Structure formats: structure tokens, C-alpha cells
Amino acid sequence: MTAKPSTKRKPQWIFDPVPPSGQFTGGIPSAYVFKPELDTFVREVLQNSLDARKAASQTPTEVKFTFRQLQGDDRTRFLNTIDWEYLQTHLQAVAEGHTAMSTLLANTISDLNSTPLTILRIDDSSTEGLTGDEDTPGTNFSSLCRNILDTTKDAPSKGGSYGLGKALLWQFSTLSTVLFSSRLEGEAPQQFRFFARTELPSHETEQARWNGSGWYGLPETVRNGKRAVSIWDEVAEKITRSIYLYRPVQLGTGTSIMVVGFHEPAQEEARPLAAIAQEILHSAAQWFWYCMISATPSLRVVAEVYEGHELSFRGEAIPGKELEPFIQTVLADTTVAKAFHRGEVAEKELTFKIPAKKSGEAPEVEAALNFRLSRGEDDSEDALWGNRIALIRGSGMVVEYRSPGKKLSGIPFCGVLRAGNARGFAEADDALEMFLKDAEPPSHDQWKATERLQEEYRKGSKSRLDKLWKDLDEAVVELCGQEMRPDAEAPEALARLFRKDAIQSGKTLRQDDQKLQVSCLEAFFTEGVWRFSGRVTQPGTLKKPWSFSLLVRLDSETGEGEKLLIDHLRTTGAASVQIKAELAECVVQPSSQEIVFEGETKPVHGNSRMPDLQRTRVRLEVQPGRGGR
Structure with a gap:
């Protein structure tokens, strides 16, 4: 049971003072790890929700993106509820500074009364929710809302492993402020939790100099000063009803996230919200189609846009025509040794020798990977994802659409490489799943010889990954029924x-x-x-x-x-x-x-x-x- 304070003290924003060292923080370092693109944002959000899915859930995790633009009384009520008057003093101090965040904050504050405030709410259901107390690292709550470089994702088939992807939530907020509400798994009756955080550089107000970040919650006195802790149940429900963040019991356990002042950092001009919502759905299908196509899918993604209080757009992520070859490749009931004709699906098992762990906990082991290739029409124009291979492990997200090193002239194809727990759940599959998870950089968009592999495994990770790509290239040629002719003219x-x-x-x-x-x-x-x-x-x-x-x-x-x-x-x-x-x-x-x-x-x-x-x-x-x- 998650501990709850019984206090009826008024919620407030609390910032940490500058430490005795006087260290200055100029921004959010983890934000620079990722490309500030909507595609990356969607990948990280959906991966986090899938990682929090209930272990025994028989229903898909549903993630809904809801856009609203607040004006007039709606905007005023929203800002008053989150104690805007006090929060603004800290945001204004940053805006008057010289950090990378200053200009954006200055423009946002200046325009706030004359332009709508765009908010994005992200709901997931059939997930655990923000479980955990205020201090224990590695819990859902501490990893998302309080700590840095903290993650709950030790299980092999989890998507993330660095605790950095959440930085995108604040990066997509013009006010660098994110709100959270949650119904908690394992609580009877369901407990309701509310918390908020603003990620800022070091700054100085009339009262003091501050280290940077601030948290909104109930004030609690601790040994070194004062901090904010979670707001619970009736008080949390009252607050969230005023800011479009209340979670009805019928929605079930899970987490709701609100990005305040949503914008797209990589876009020079603001786009219509319906266009953004449609791109979110396209991106969800592009990277998570594997989670959507089975008889019992593990993921469903919906997007909505409200104009005032009226629903103006609603859509669901459905894999489009450009993904059909990949889906057909996975779902094919019969396979052949070599694909000579359009629509044929060839299959081959590749092998990968996982180096032994330095700790001695795991010896070297050989694991299998399943590679399927489907043949297109000869000499036809390549589709958007033509002549590429989708790399997938147990998390279900397409890590990368990889182009093979060997080119085939006039032979369109697509391939799917399923590794680790995407292939099976034998001991060797589990070992490969963990290896490939460690082979992903923070952006989780390729398999490479990362520093984590070098720390955890004995020598050989890079050479074995290089061999995997070579074997994959050769398998493409083989399954297409081709022979590489060294003296042939280049395609x-x-x-x-x-x-x-x-x-x-x-x-x-x-x-x-x-x-x-x-x-x-x-x-x-x-x-x-x-x-x-x-x-x-x-x-x-x-x-x-x-x-x-x-x-x-x-x-x-x-x-x-x-x-x-x-x-x-x-x-x-x-x-x-x-x-x-x-x-x-x-x-x-x-x-x-x-x-x-x-x-x-x-x-x-x-x-x-x-x-x-x-x-x-x-x-x-x-x-x-x-x-x-």
C-alpha cells in the first residue's frame, strides 16, 4: 500500500535552493539526447506506457492523446488551479536570463493572455499507474515524476533502460511544466494521485537563488528543508476536475499526463492540432504495428482534438498500406526456402553468439533470430518502406527499419527480423533480449556496441553485431534467390x-x-x-x-x-x-x-x-x- 499523508495543508510549488557549492544548471541535459521531433516523442510515450502494462492484462493498453486550446475563463481557471501567480515568478526569472530556454519562456508568458493555451493530455489504461512511495528509487512514481536517470525497466522485454526519454515531455512544453494524475494498480479501492513538476535552469527571484526544478504538491518538512509530496484522493480529484486531468474510476488504473503549453520544438510555425493528431497516429502505427496486428493486440492508440468544448477530430492508429508488406510477412501461414515470386514469404533462422557477462553470471550462449522476407513485383517502384528490414525485439516496437548493405537490382522486398522475446521465451531468447536491450542507445533506434555492452559483457559485442548485419545481408540475397556477382555492373x-x-x-x-x-x-x-x-x-x-x-x-x-x-x-x-x-x-x-x-x-x-x-x-x-x- 502506498503511504499517504493525512495533512490538509494547501498544495504549493516548492523549489530547491542553490546548493552550497553554488553550482549553476543551464537546462535539462537529457533533453539534448533526443531529436525534438514528434516522431521521437510518440515513440517514447508509447514505449513507456507499454512498459507499465499490467503483467496479466488480457486487454490492450490504450493510449489516448487529447488536445485542447484554453481561452477566457477556461484558461484563467486552469492557471489559477496550478498556482500560476507563484509559478510565473520562477518562469519569468528564467525568461529574463540567458539560457537556451529563456527566449521561448519570454515569448510564451508575453502571449499567454492574448493567445490560446494548448494542452495535451495523454492517458493510458490497463497499466499499473504511478505506484511507489515518495522516496524509493526505481518505482513508477519516482522514475517519472521525481528522479533523473532512474528507471523501473530492468525486465528484458521492457523498451527503455536509461530513464532519459521522459525529458521529451518537458521539452514539448513551452512552459516546461508537466502535470500527472494516476489511479494506482493494487490499491482497493483505487487510490487517486496528483503531482506536477517544472524543469527549469538555475535562476534567481526576489526571494532567493534556486537550483532549477520545482514540484507541485503538499508541503512536507524534511531534514534538509521543505519539499512537495503527492496529493491524494478527494483533494487530488478536486484539483484535477478544474484542469481537465481527472481520471474517472471507469478508466481503470493507469497514468494521465498533461503537457502544459504543448508545442513542437522542431517546427518553425505552429500546425493545426488536427494535423498533429493525425501525425501522432501515423507515427504510432509506423513504429508499433507489431503490437496492433495479433488476435489479442497489446496496444491501441487514439487521438482527439477539442475546439472549445466540442470534439472536432477523432482517429485511431491503424497500420496503412505502406506497412502491409511487413504485416503480411509476419502473418504468413506458409513460407518457402526462397522467394522467387511476388507475395512469397521466405524464412531463415540466423544465429547470434552472445558474449559471456563480465560478472560471470551468464556464460556465452548461442541464440536464434527469426528472419522473414517477402518478395515484391520485380522492377516496380519501391514503396515507402521497400527494401528495408524491421528490427523487433520483445518490447514490440520497431527499433529500426534497416537498409541492407548489399543491394539487389530491380528486386523490391521487405523483411522482418524478430529477436529475443519477439521470437520466443526460451532461455537463449531471454539472454538475447537483454543483450539487445543493452545494445540500444537512449533513443532506442538501433542495435550497436554501446558503452553498456562494454561494461556488462566481455569483448566481442561489436564484432558479433557486425557479423549479424553481414549474415542478414547474405540472408537477403539468399532468400531472394540471388547470387552476388562480384564483376556485375553496379545496380x-x-x-x-x-x-x-x-x-x-x-x-x-x-x-x-x-x-x-x-x-x-x-x-x-x-x-x-x-x-x-x-x-x-x-x-x-x-x-x-x-x-x-x-x-x-x-x-x-x-x-x-x-x-x-x-x-x-x-x-x-x-x-x-x-x-x-x-x-x-x-x-x-x-x-x-x-x-x-x-x-x-x-x-x-x-x-x-x-x-x-x-x-x-x-x-x-x-x-x-x-x-x-
Whole structure:
């Protein structure tokens, strides 16, 4: 039973004073981990709700996004209920400062009386609710409402594991303020809880200097001063009825979250709320369709928009046409060894050796992954998700739509890789589920050799993940019934990524009256770097060394495109390589007439000038070099 204070003291905002060290906090560091995009926001919200689902629930977790714009008396009543007069003194102090949050807060406060206040309420049901007392770490309450880098998600099949994703709630609030109400699992009768938090940088008011964040609740005196604790039952119900956050008993156990002053940080101009709601539903289907398609789905997502007190939009997340190939791939009753024709689904089991844990608790174990591939119509235009593979583990969210490194000309396909508890619940599946969970960065959008893997497991995580991607690429080729021909001309779709006058397969380049031929070019983006390979051939007989140079550029509609720094270049044959920033030059001894090369660019995630590299292309420029002359 969660402990409840019996006090009837008046709720209030309470901020922590600056610590004795005088440390200044300029903002919310965890907010910079994620792209401030609606797509990311939806992924984090839905993942958190699924992680809080009741273990024995036979009904799907339902998550509802409800938008309202408050004006006039509705806005006044809302602000008065959350003690706006006092909260504003702290927000205004930040607005008058020089932090990244100052300008947004200043504009919001200035416009508050003349523009509607947009609020977003997020309800989930068939979930546990904000269980836990005020102080115990690792509970639903403390992890979401009070602590930083605190998470309840130790179970392998949970989605999150860092406790950072909740930062997006405050990042999408122009007032950096979020309210919470909850009906609690395990309580009889259901207890009702209310709490609020504002995430601010360090600031100074007329009363004192403050460390940053503030909490709204009942005041409680503790050894080091005063703090706010949860408001319960009748008092909580009275407050939430005035701010559109009351949860009727019929809604069942779960959590309701309100983002005050909702906005989209990545958008230059505000969009109609109906358009935002529709994008939320599209994003939910795109990343969580696997949770929606079974006979007993685990997730249902709804969005509503109110204009005044009238419902103006309502929709439900339903996987669209672009996701049908993935869904059909999973639901296919029969499979074949190789998919030669449209609609056929081929299946193969891949294996993955999980390194032993450093603690000695778990030895090395081999786990299986289920890979299915469905074939599209030859030479047809790729669909939105064509020629990609959905990576899924036990949480049910699509971690990534991965493009394979090996390209197939004129053969559209889609694949689904189910790993860990998405495949089964054997001991090896559980072990792989935990490994892949640890392989996800805070954004949970890929499987890579994270620091957590390096801390928990013995050496080999990166090489084994690299092998998994290689095995997956080879499985794509195999299940499509193809054989990779090293000397084949590069596929037309791939050739378009490069300059035809420089690198098209079979194109000749002159060097001292000798011809160089370039072929077998490939490039793909993974783990923050571009990986590329190709072949250069000198068909003549030479008595002295020959050479070629290589540049890698981002594809651009105008101009030459941004040059990428080359990290390394490896070659076969008798050759030496010299790299100067973005230019690599290879000098080949006359005994070698052919060189196969492969290399990587330096990581580019930190370069703010770069576009979203998952959605762009590169071109290679291979030219006769000057070395060896």
C-alpha cells in the first residue's frame, strides 16, 4: 500500500535552493539526447506506457492523446488551479536570463493572455499507474515524476533502460511544466494521485537563488528543508476536475499526463492540432504495428482534438498500406526456402553468439533470430518502406527499419527480423533480449556496441553485431534467390548515387595512356559512418606503379556536396594508402593489376551542418591519382 499523508495543508510549488557549492544548471541535459521531433516523442510515450502494462492484462493498453486550446475563463481557471501567480515568478526569472530556454519562456508568458493555451493530455489504461512511495528509487512514481536517470525497466522485454526519454515531455512544453494524475494498480479501492513538476535552469527571484526544478504538491518538512509530496484522493480529484486531468474510476488504473503549453520544438510555425493528431497516429502505427496486428493486440492508440468544448477530430492508429508488406510477412501461414515470386514469404533462422557477462553470471550462449522476407513485383517502384528490414525485439516496437548493405537490382522486398522475446521465451531468447536491450542507445533506434555492452559483457559485442548485419545481408540475397556477382555492373539504383563521369561501373579513366576501370561500388550508412567499397582495375601491363584517389561526398541537388572525412581505407594487393582529411590516395605496385578497397568515413553525427544521414545518399569520386609517377 502506498503511504499517504493525512495533512490538509494547501498544495504549493516548492523549489530547491542553490546548493552550497553554488553550482549553476543551464537546462535539462537529457533533453539534448533526443531529436525534438514528434516522431521521437510518440515513440517514447508509447514505449513507456507499454512498459507499465499490467503483467496479466488480457486487454490492450490504450493510449489516448487529447488536445485542447484554453481561452477566457477556461484558461484563467486552469492557471489559477496550478498556482500560476507563484509559478510565473520562477518562469519569468528564467525568461529574463540567458539560457537556451529563456527566449521561448519570454515569448510564451508575453502571449499567454492574448493567445490560446494548448494542452495535451495523454492517458493510458490497463497499466499499473504511478505506484511507489515518495522516496524509493526505481518505482513508477519516482522514475517519472521525481528522479533523473532512474528507471523501473530492468525486465528484458521492457523498451527503455536509461530513464532519459521522459525529458521529451518537458521539452514539448513551452512552459516546461508537466502535470500527472494516476489511479494506482493494487490499491482497493483505487487510490487517486496528483503531482506536477517544472524543469527549469538555475535562476534567481526576489526571494532567493534556486537550483532549477520545482514540484507541485503538499508541503512536507524534511531534514534538509521543505519539499512537495503527492496529493491524494478527494483533494487530488478536486484539483484535477478544474484542469481537465481527472481520471474517472471507469478508466481503470493507469497514468494521465498533461503537457502544459504543448508545442513542437522542431517546427518553425505552429500546425493545426488536427494535423498533429493525425501525425501522432501515423507515427504510432509506423513504429508499433507489431503490437496492433495479433488476435489479442497489446496496444491501441487514439487521438482527439477539442475546439472549445466540442470534439472536432477523432482517429485511431491503424497500420496503412505502406506497412502491409511487413504485416503480411509476419502473418504468413506458409513460407518457402526462397522467394522467387511476388507475395512469397521466405524464412531463415540466423544465429547470434552472445558474449559471456563480465560478472560471470551468464556464460556465452548461442541464440536464434527469426528472419522473414517477402518478395515484391520485380522492377516496380519501391514503396515507402521497400527494401528495408524491421528490427523487433520483445518490447514490440520497431527499433529500426534497416537498409541492407548489399543491394539487389530491380528486386523490391521487405523483411522482418524478430529477436529475443519477439521470437520466443526460451532461455537463449531471454539472454538475447537483454543483450539487445543493452545494445540500444537512449533513443532506442538501433542495435550497436554501446558503452553498456562494454561494461556488462566481455569483448566481442561489436564484432558479433557486425557479423549479424553481414549474415542478414547474405540472408537477403539468399532468400531472394540471388547470387552476388562480384564483376556485375553496379545496380542502376546504386549507380545513381555516384558521378557517372567518374565511377560508373565499367567506366574507364585514363592515367598516362593507360585505362583504369571502376566497378562493384557499394555504400551504406550505419552507426554514424558511411561504409563503402569498390574495385579498380588496371587492364594494361605497367612497369611502374599506378594510383587512384578517392573522395566521398554527400549527394546534393546543387553544388558539389559536403566532403566527408575518411577514417580508413583498406585494400587488397600490393598497395599503400595515404589519407589526408577527405582525400585518400592509393599507390599500387605494377605487380597488382586489380585493387579491391573498402573503408569508412569518420563519424558525422556531431556535425550540425549535416542533414539526417539516414535519409540522404553519398557519391564516390574515383579519379586517376598522381602518386607513383
